[in-house]
Amino acid sequence: MGCCVSKSTDSKASRIARWRSTGIVALRDSKLKAFPNEVFDLDRSVRTLDLTHNKIVQFIFAVDIPMDISKLINMQRLILAENLVQQLPTNLGKLQSLKLMTLDGNQITSLPDEMGQLVRLERLSISGNLLTCLPETIGSLRNLLLLNVSNNKLKSLPESIGSCFSLEELQANDNLIEDLPASICNLIHLKSLCLDNNNVNQIPLNLLKDCKVLQNISLHGNPISMDQFQQMEGFQDFEARRKKKFDKQIDSNVMIGSKGLDEGVDL
The missing domain is CATH 3.80.10.10 (Ribonuclease Inhibitor)
Structure with missing residues (x-):
């Protein structure tokens, strides 16, 4: 009998494969409370990241989870509107390919x-x-x-x-x-x-x-x-x-x- 892969695991793998292929990570209205860690696994593949209308409080950085934003060095569009972000990380400056940044409707x-x-x-x-x-x-x-x-x-x-x-x-x-x-x-x-x-x-x-x-x-x-x-x-x-x-x-x-x-x- 072959190994059984859970539907959720398969769905996640398919989603990551799609993101890597298109360069577009779209997670609008996903009820997220934190930055999705799996995005960092895509490294330089990410061109557009859209996290509009979630409940994200901290953007990319956390005290107990150090993250290297430079992995997203090719990202050109960052859309983080309508969340609960209060502060932006200093390492944001490493995203030097960014052409568009939308941060409307937060608490910055x-x-x-x-x-x-x-x-x-x-x-x-x-x-x-x-x-x-x-x-x-x-x-x-x-x-x-x-x-x-x-x-x-x-x-x-x-x-x-x-x-x-x-x-x-x-x-x-x-x-x-x-x-x-x-x-x-x-x-x-x-x-x-x-x-x-x-x-x-x-x-x-x-x-x-x-x-x-x-x-x-x-x-x-x-x-x-x-x-x-x-x-x-x-x-x-x-x-x-x-x-x-x-x-x-x-x-x-x-x-x-x-x-x-x-x-x-x-x-």
Whole structure:
């Protein structure tokens, strides 16, 4: 009589084989409370890791289970939204192939300085957390295209953000931000700046003049007046870009969401 393999063992083996073959580890809504150790057995095979909507408290590291995150050195997409993570490990910086990281809807209070080592990162979304500040090392993310830090407790953005030279979209809605660093004027590729529901009462004077491709600014729910905005140098050129984008949206018959068509500026 042949050896009997349990259904659960066979299922696990099949799952790991599928992960290794596709490079995609998808464990959404799996009721996980801890990082799945078997992922480390895949080593360099992992390209995408999606652990959305679980109950994970600790991400990859634990006091009693030392883990070498560098085994996942080829991972490009890390999606850990809607969990209970409070802290990120310092060895996160070893994931230097990462291009996308989504950490929305956790309980993260700070980002490690080692975040700046993720030099290939293009999209970072960490909305809906408890961040009070961003590390200065974020300025090392020279390939970053999108930064979403909305729905946190940020009082300011670091001066170093002006070194994220590739940044095209910055979302920082629903924070406690009062002032913007002057360095934001260095973001010559910036197209969209969203700062709804903050405490911003003025923006850097050269923003519209220096950010020559900026076409959308949203400042709803801030103590800044339209008059202040219109008197800034470069406003007329910004307004022309805004209208061109708006007209293009209409001509293309784009689908309009519940908030209506984005006109590019909201004060």
